Amino acid sequence: MIIYGTRSAHLHSVQKTTPVCPNCEEKGTLLISVYRKHAHIFWVPIFPLGKSGASHCKNCKQALRSNEMPEPLKKEYQIIKKETKGPIWQFSGVFIAFFFLIFAGFTSQNNKKLEQEYLNQPMAGDVYEYRVANKQFSTMKVIQVDSDSLFIALNDFEISEASRIYKIDSPENYPDVVYGFSKKEITAMYSSGKIFDINRN
Ligand SMILES: [Zn+2]
Structure with missing residues (x-):
């Protein structure tokens, strides 16, 4: 049995001073987080699949996914998302495959x-x-x-x-x-x- 699927890794969270919570209308209470999904086989990350995000209000505790955010908040999120780089380990499978190919090539040549x-x-x-x-x-x-x-x-x-x-x-x-x-x-x-x-x- 091969166990495979997707998982999300938390990349970054920022608390910005400008956005206003769409629920309680407090300013500067929102923590905006960026995640990146990756495909895995037996929990070994193979390759990344794209980023997603969420906001969390420290005041009223409302949590919103990126697709539920009102426009101004979504804009803030998109800026943070763009600036956030995913970790290289989410490409582990690609590296493993690459080294395996090199090794196989070397062995066959030998x-x-x-x-x-x-x-x-x-x-x-x-x-x-x-x-x-x-x-x-x-x-x-x-x-x-x-x-x-x-x-x-x-x-x-x-x-x-x-x-x-x-x-x-x-x-x-x-x-x-x-x-x-x-x-x-x-x-x-x-x-x-x-x-x-x-x-x-
Ligand atoms: Zn709030």
């Missing part, structure tokens, strides 16, 4: 770099994830490396979801039969995307 290393310097035990026909995926394992060829065992199993490929990568799924590939062939399979991931333990 991953590609490692894969290139594994490709250039193959080792026995490396596992290549590759596309089989009919949108199926499987793995092959490097058993032995020579100067310019690789001896590889092909996994007996296939799976239809690339993200679950780890489920079939267990030692008993590789038969004793090995096939020879030149390093060039493997590089070509990687460049074309047939091999899409390389894992080393």
Whole structure:
């Protein structure tokens, strides 16, 4: 269950000397407050949604929302609202998303770099994830490396979801039969995307 909704944060309250209370007609008794709403998910503010306000009379205790204020009071409120800046923390979700994207980008770039290393310097035990026909995926394992060829065992199993490929990568799924590939062939399979991931333990 995702808990989400909106909340209002109090930004600022000002007691001005000029406005007259529309109810008791006292001057200088009104406290004008500005709030800003934000959307939240699990109470983490995501982004702000707009300001609202209220006035509160210290004399007669009447409270008015900004849309209930008579014109002169509304004008005062609008000036205060314009001058009041909302806090940056109401953008927390935007920052979290931004840092997550940067981190994800960095991780994926690092991953590609490692894969290139594994490709250039193959080792026995490396596992290549590759596309089989009919949108199926499987793995092959490097058993032995020579100067310019690789001896590889092909996994007996296939799976239809690339993200679950780890489920079939267990030692008993590789038969004793090995096939020879030149390093060039493997590089070509990687460049074309047939091999899409390389894992080393
Ligand atoms: Zn009043």
